[in-house]
Amino acid sequence: MLTNKHDALAIIFANSYDNEVPSLVNERLMASIPFAGRYRLVDFTLSSLVNCGIDNVSIIVKKNYRSLMRHLGSGRPWDLVRKNGGLNIVPPYAEKGIKVYNGRVEAVASILEFLKGCKEQYVFMTDSNIACMFDFADMIRAHQESGADVTIAYKNEAIPYSFMNMQLTQTTDLYYTLDLDGNRVVSINTNSKEYGPQNLSMNLYLTEREKLISQIEKAYAQGHVFYERDVLAPMIGTEKICGYEFKGYSARISDMVSYFDENMKLLDPENLNALFDGSDVYTTVRDDNPARYCSGSKVSNSLVADGCVIEGEVDNCVLFRGVHVGRGTKLKNCVVMQDTVIAGNCDIEYTIMDKEVNIASGKSIKGEKTFPVFVPAYKQIL
Amino acid sequence: MLTNKHDALAIIFANSYDNEVPSLVNERLMASIPFAGRYRLVDFTLSSLVNCGIDNVSIIVKKNYRSLMRHLGSGRPWDLVRKNGGLNIVPPYAEKGIKVYNGRVEAVASILEFLKGCKEQYVFMTDSNIACMFDFADMIRAHQESGADVTIAYKNEAIPYSFMNMQLTQTTDLYYTLDLDGNRVVSINTNSKEYGPQNLSMNLYLTEREKLISQIEKAYAQGHVFYERDVLAPMIGTEKICGYEFKGYSARISDMVSYFDENMKLLDPENLNALFDGSDVYTTVRDDNPARYCSGSKVSNSLVADGCVIEGEVDNCVLFRGVHVGRGTKLKNCVVMQDTVIAGNCDIEYTIMDKEVNIASGKSIKGEKTFPVFVPAYKQIL
Amino acid sequence: MSKEMVAMILAGGQGSRLYALTDKLAKPAVPFGGKYRIIDFPLSNCVNSGIDTVGILTQYQPLVLNEYIGHGQPWDLDRLHGGVHVLPPYQQAKGSDWYKGTANAIYQNLSFLRRYDPQYVIILSGDQICKQDYNDFLEFHKAKGADFSVAVMEVPWDEASRFGLMVADSDGRISEFQEKPKEPKSNLASMGIYIFNFDVLEKYLEADEANPDSSNDFGNDILPALLRDGKKMYAYRFNGYWKDVGTISSLWEANMEVLNPENSGINLFDDDWKIYSRSSGKAAQYISDKAVIDNAMLTNGCRIFGTVRHSILFAGVEVEEGAVVEDAVVMGNVRICKGAKVTHCIVGENAYIGEGATVGEKPEPGNEKNVATVGPGVKVGDRAVIGGTAMVKEDVGEGGKC
């Protein structure tokens, strides 16, 4: 009973698929991308872990991780402050031998000593580009039942457009589909171009800690980089790799359009309920006031976070914390990140405004559903 | 009253003079070198700051900073957990533009945005290779009285042997002496080779935040590296730079021999009292038992930390937390870092044992006062 | 480390004039302004004034307050040395007692104060809505070389006889008190906020405790004794917003004033003097395409499908289609079902207003102090009618009237 309830620890890769959303990660990384009005993507994974009683979580970061460090702090909002375990951020150069990693193998190799010192039986590894409430405890149950060596979570869905059109040069952003026989994985396909629903990997893996250590030690010594291609695929003949289908609601961020769409989808209360699934999702607390809907404002079909001040019209929008919408401004089909201020008499449609943007009065910005305009953080449009 | 009592923030350079103690920083950096039985060097600076009511502290780290991050945690032991300010660790690559810095100018340049957002009037900058309880409040008072633009703390002492013999290639580890007229600095000498007591800079600077920002912006734009050589020295003619003499007890770590000597000097209760100066020094708490002095053990003129178990003889030694000394072992003139285990019937003199060393029974290791043997961390001597 | 000034917040009161709202809750824990509780005001004032050591003296229903305060992190009072501490009464080797009066409550916690060796102690009230810089007050106290200072408000002369008054000279030195006098000699009303030199406080509390006839109250016993002994007592004029929210109508009124910061004087949106609070942690608010919201404050977790006008909704309130909320204060997690009308009232946390039910009514002019109140957790059945002056503490059945 000295370890946590489910005897598992977790490793989160915070920079996964950064290349697909370059504008959003200019000053941050995938894990800290704002989502759903007041969260960051990593909040969903962290909250799922904590809700399942998993309280030993390492987050491996590569670059642009200051915003994530600030967001996570000591881990208090997720109740991850522990004398042993708790939240552990692994930045590059923190120790001799930790460089800026390329693939998952190198990333895990940098924390092998830590892993060896842990006592938990199981390890979860996951990326941070999917917002969903995941039942890690159920996946352990399935893993134990199937007797698998490795279990891979997948979702039956079509391959995102951006993945299908990925440049070959983006070697770090591989994606994987699974061919299954029952729940057993019979082949792992890299960067498949098949259309229609697929068993698309969530890049969420469960294996035993001791097995992972020996896999990574071997792969790293041989100069391998990618866990899926270099470790898992060769195992298929000799060991048992199983799939675990996630059937809940998930929002996968694979490019700017999907980021826009996945925010917009939450304006349907059914999707909103499905995403949260009745669970608590934790995030950093800010000292915002309640949102103020001033006389003469008009808000319709929108998500609004605390700290917003709305004097104008807002329709079909997601407003993060502390957004100001001036009098006479019309905002339609927009995603507006924290503390952006839009003065009066603007007319803005299909636009993603990153944080702390400042738009002077009378401006007009319009994008298209298939091409939302992006305004970078701190931009002053005067 | 929204800022701290003395209206000052502090910046600590954690990797200063790493090159002078290569063995000690193999797995850590200067700031986290163990000292005085249960502290790290940085504890003295942090505790001094906190005792003076300065609670906005940034620590700029370069490499090998994992041990420091673990030591500092959320800053709780120093009561530096704050919603605004508190403890702020700045690692490389955390943001775009933060690389592994060379000189102080680059290091401070990487946190300019942060500095601009602060409200404190004054900034302290300090290295971390000197253990002393420093009265920062008194230095502010002196700074205000003299009307200086920059105040430099110095100690009147001889230049350490290792500094005098420094290789020219070690360009990052410059040291400075001050020529004074009254308290006014009339020249800053780099790497002086003069013998006898000097006004040796402690590399501890006080200036106004706004002034520092403009100094660094200018110097960085011009490609300058060293604050002392490139910023301060050219200011001497036009602006007022003052010296502030520190008259208290200080332990300056400038090489392996001085590390050994400074530990040993604390075996004189007078020095021990002078170092602590009646103040509280905070450090990370470990769950150690009280020290156990077993039947038949013999301990004389030694510092012993909690968690030690002593069955043998210990004379003139500094034992850090959790050291075991086996039956029949004689330990004389040694510094033994945390959790090192020495089995029975060993005979060890003039030796520094880094942490978690394991020495089998019957071994004999002897150094000289002027050449203490060093046993690296985790070494097994079987 | 010693502290220059330590704050003690008197939070013991039941606040019985808030009736249903304080049945299971100490008055300082009563919700206010969408996401605050009354105690947030003195706590935030302390932090913003640079006071980092605060004792909260409580003995009535402290569980909610305890949980709310927690380790003090929301107020940045999560400290190793100092920070915020809830101080209930306790037993000692030589007997024990509940806090007998305000002075006794401080007396029983002298050992807490001594731990911090303060020069000054500020005594605050846990049931006022007020934004005040205690540091300005301390500077005044120091400048006067006072032993004791009290914060006072100028009140209209014709209302002065309703207050405890401080008669002071032009320099502010107090020469006399008047408790609700028929013929007021002063219009300076005490706000119940005091600064004492700690040595003076200690001495007078010990003397007061030794006096078996004392009621152990600051106003009745300690202050008169100070005056009798010719101590230097000063009145500090405070001009900002101050409101004792001790009644349902004043609580409702203060909430409504939050919606009108330009005219009311209470501005919660001031970044230079933030009022901190513990957040609910709920998801963002969802406003449907059927919703109408006009001049309202809503908090995270709200889901609005109906109409909300000139109201404050706390975290997690649901307003279903066709429901209308107007001039109302609706506390956390209340559900207002289809077609319900909720007007000019306070609805307590976790209450349920059934389909088509009516709570409160627009008062006739002059009767604005009539505020209907639904207690926390109360279920108002479908189509029930709660009148404009009702105070509902228990469930009301379908179609019932109150």
Add this chain to the structure above:
Amino acid sequence: MSKEMVAMILAGGQGSRLYALTDKLAKPAVPFGGKYRIIDFPLSNCVNSGIDTVGILTQYQPLVLNEYIGHGQPWDLDRLHGGVHVLPPYQQAKGSDWYKGTANAIYQNLSFLRRYDPQYVIILSGDQICKQDYNDFLEFHKAKGADFSVAVMEVPWDEASRFGLMVADSDGRISEFQEKPKEPKSNLASMGIYIFNFDVLEKYLEADEANPDSSNDFGNDILPALLRDGKKMYAYRFNGYWKDVGTISSLWEANMEVLNPENSGINLFDDDWKIYSRSSGKAAQYISDKAVIDNAMLTNGCRIFGTVRHSILFAGVEVEEGAVVEDAVVMGNVRICKGAKVTHCIVGENAYIGEGATVGEKPEPGNEKNVATVGPGVKVGDRAVIGGTAMVKEDVGEGGKC
């Protein structure tokens, strides 16, 4: 989130048989073993058993205990959901009272328990030195399908009549209790550690509270009621170290046993079952070249220039040249001046033993229970003599005798 099992530690007792030591201190806060306090044992057992939600019920002199527990960080019980909470009595709208008995103390905090919706509640005592895995106990409770289980120790039959006994069948099911019986039917002594199914606990506490004749005590009232109703009650045998340190001599004895883990059964140095405590934060110990230390435990901040044999010294104790400390328990920050002799005794925190003073003496064989005691903060003057059975609560002048 619901919790499987929540722990409630009964820490209300004054521990009056510890006299001078508990004059200003609740018994659970009494120092033990160099750097611990008694409460560290149940708290550490909880954490090591995977219980992360703990209530500490206290009403006597809780200030030291409160400060010591703080936010629970030393025990890793600094949690947002759960963690450790000190629970004093409080006033409610319908009257108020101090805790009347052990059962009433839990009853008054049912709302605390309900917040965590536990399946099981374990009731612990705050004044025992014991290392026990409560999870093993819970597994036993579940395996038996019990409503209630009690941890018991086998005691020698000839001592059994000094204990509260559980008469149980071979399966452990309890059929009868005997309170210090003349003719014991069992040698299974209750340790006062219970596991209840929460629903059963709730029901019986409420019924007990409704009974005006009840003394509101687990042993006297709740357990007999369960037995009467034929509830499934089981006795769980515990074989480890267990000691009620309710008297000066038992407290001294338990400390001395710490020095002898091989034979005494109490091993504080076990890395697999750590006992956590809040650290003093003092500097490392300094042992001079004049010092002689033999078979002793010393804590940070000690400075030794004299002789220390077979003793436990807490943080910050100074032993001057020529002073001799033997068979002694010396609590934090005590100063023992030149030439003083401190033997077979307990010296409370912050006491001062003057030059050449004598405290305690080697007892005659058979009188080992005589333990001299110097209370916290007491000053023993130069050359004063404190006899082997003395209990000193007040300062003793130069050359004085006690």
